[in-house]
Amino acid sequence: MKDFLSINDCPTEFLKELLRLSTRLKRLYKYGGNESPLAGKTLAMLFEKPSLRTRISFQVAMTDLGGSVIYVKPEDIGGIGKREPVKDIARVLSRYVDGIMARTFEHSTVTELAKYSTVPVINALTDWSHPCQAMADILTIDEHLDLHKNLKIAFIGDGNNVARSLGFACAKFGMKLTVASPSGYELDKESIELANKISSDCVKQVSDPAAAVIDANVIYTDTWTSMGQENEKQKRIEIFKDYQVNESLVSKAPEGVKIMHCLPAYRDLEITDEIVESKGSIIFDQAENRLHFQRALLKKLMSQYEI
Ligand code: CP
Numbered sequence: 001m002k003d004f005l006s007i008n009d010c011p012t013e014f015l016k017e018l019l020r021l022s023t024r025l026k027r028l029y030k031y032g033g034n035e036s037p038l039a040g041k042t043l044a045m046l047f048e049k050p051s052l053r054t055r056i057s058f059q060v061a062m063t064d065l066g067g068s069v070i071y072v073k074p075e076d077i078g079g080i081g082k083r084e085p086v087k088d089i090a091r092v093l094s095r096y097v098d099g100i101m102a103r104t105f106e107h108s109t110v111t112e113l114a115k116y117s118t119v120p121v122i123n124a125l126t127d128w129s130h131p132c133q134a135m136a137d138i139l140t141i142d143e144h145l146d147l148h149k150n151l152k153i154a155f156i157g158d159g160n161n162v163a164r165s166l167g168f169a170c171a172k173f174g175m176k177l178t179v180a181s182p183s184g185y186e187l188d189k190e191s192i193e194l195a196n197k198i199s200s201d202c203v204k205q206v207s208d209p210a211a212a213v214i215d216a217n218v219i220y221t222d223t224w225t226s227m228g229q230e231n232e233k234q235k236r237i238e239i240f241k242d243y244q245v246n247e248s249l250v251s252k253a254p255e256g257v258k259i260m261h262c263l264p265a266y267r268d269l270e271i272t273d274e275i276v277e278s279k280g281s282i283i284f285d286q287a288e289n290r291l292h293f294q295r296a297l298l299k300k301l302m303s304q305y306e307i
């Protein structure tokens with residue numbers, strides 16, 4: 001694979017290899033013996049939206065592997081696709097750097113970058129998907145539960161980019177995902193069909209959050225208002241109010257259920273502070289694993305790929 005754009009495009013064996021490599025590099029990182037396979041290599045990081053985890057973890061991962069990064073805000077280059085076409089940005093950057101990661105609104109911006117670049121392109125979140133998050137989530141689930149046990153995940157809230165990538169990841173790793181959303185905010189049928197084509201009946205949509213958590217090993221949630229939807233925030237708070245992950249909902253799940261959230265978390269909207277801080281919460285392991293997965297991804301894509 002040259003690029004990492006969406007989980008559903010990736011062969012299962014490639015994803016499994018990335019998972020094994022993440023585990024190995026995490027161990028190395030914690031106990032010493034780091035490798036520097038990306039010495040002398042540079043990653044350009046293009047961000048149309050804010051970021052804490054993705055930006056810092058990619059920068060730390062690149063540095064740790066011996067390489068360096070250039071952080072590019074859209075205004076620095078006159079906007080992505082505004083001052084010049086995306087295909088020209090892709091071809092010019094390919095002459096300077098060894099990899100491009102991009103966080104954009106339109107998913108087509110990252111696919112266009114990948115089409116025209118001769119170096120790997122990594123999707124660092126688009127309106128449609130967040131594959132790096134989903135793989136860090138799989139790594140986290142693998143550490144806390146047994147991935148081989150036909151695990152059930154309940155995603156409560158908006159059928160958004162994070163839910164979609166999680167659905168594809170569940171399909172690839174043999175887990176089941178039930179998404180519970182209010183009417184009009186479900187995961188789209190096409191994405192559910194794509195996931196179920198990879199693994200039959202692995203993703204389903206319901207409206208009742210209690211029905212989704214009843215047999216869940218993991219309860220997952222994300223913001224009700226994604227980046228770019230800020231002007232809908234008040235409307236969404238009203239629509240999603242019965243979809244909060246709180247003590248009452250968690251008590252309907254089996255004992256020992258794990259709580260996940262990709263962060264940033266809006267306390268007392270999609271999740272209560274009590275649940276973020278609860279014993280079952282593995283939210284900060286998830287955040288840490290962004291770093292470990294991305295080290296594996298960068299090593300795999302950028303050290304195999306010579307310009
Ligand atoms: N979860 C995640 O992608 O966080 P950031 O938006 O801070 O990068």
Ligand code: NVA
Nearest residue numbers: 160162222226227263
């Ligand atoms: N769904 C959220 C995820 C943030 C990491 C967003 O797109 O803003």
